[in-house]
Amino acid sequence: MSKSGETRNYIMQKSFDLIYQKGYQATSIDDIISTTNVTKGAFFYHFKSKEQMGLGLISELLYPNLYDKMIKPLENSTDPVTDLYKMMEMLLNDKGFFNVEYGCPAINLIEEMSPISNLFKTALSKLVSTWHDAIVSAVRSAQSTALVKPHVSPEEVAVMIISGYGGVRTLGKVMGRDAYKTYLSGLKSYLIKL
Incomplete structure (x- = not known):
């Protein structure tokens, strides 16, 4: 898997963990970025x-x-x-x-x-x-x-x-x-x- 693919999967897995605990609506993009330590640009590179x-x-x-x-x-x-x-x-x-x-x-x-x-x-x-x-x-x-x-x-x-x-x-x-x-x-x- 490419580095880009690994980053995307990492963001999804960490997002899944947050959403599972807090709910989808209560989990913000900032929460995801804070947990994953990726930039906002990296998040939006992988997801619109x-x-x-x-x-x-x-x-x-x-x-x-x-x-x-x-x-x-x-x-x-x-x-x-x-x-x-x-x-x-x-x-x-x-x-x-x-x-x-x-x-x-x-x-x-x-x-x-x-x-x-x-x-x-x-x-x-x-x-x-x-x-x-x-x-x-x-x-x-x-x-x-x-x-x-x-x-x-x-x-x-x-x-x-x-x-x-x-x-x-x-x-x-x-x-x-x-x-x-x-x-x-x-x-x-x-x-x-x-």
Whole structure:
């Protein structure tokens, strides 16, 4: 990677850390410049605006990272119900990418930016839609092998899992990891009944 590419990635990673802790709107370009020790000119060389940098965070950092954690575990699954649970368990127990006090960076951005920016809403909907479709596909696959009852709606399962994940990430900010344990226990009971 070129020196320019390394600088751009460094700015994005440091910006991600700030935005994850403080929120997108509360993080200024001056905060980013102060944290990264790059000049304002260097910031604007790599990004035309804070918005362009934020959209880059979604497409270049969040999407690939969350794709690996949320979609890949369901691709070519031979036991989708078990893999759905394992995927959620792994997401909620991940201490490397996620911090319980800050919730999920994607959920935070969805809550903060989707109502006020169509560009952010479109970028974030790609992640949600891809995850939704992967869950639907996994449930349909499980139905084709009789691991899930035929009357179960794959779309309902996807919405339940995704909304439950968003909700428990938000609850975790105030209740801690105990909320995750309770959610996982309820999720296991829900999935068994499919």
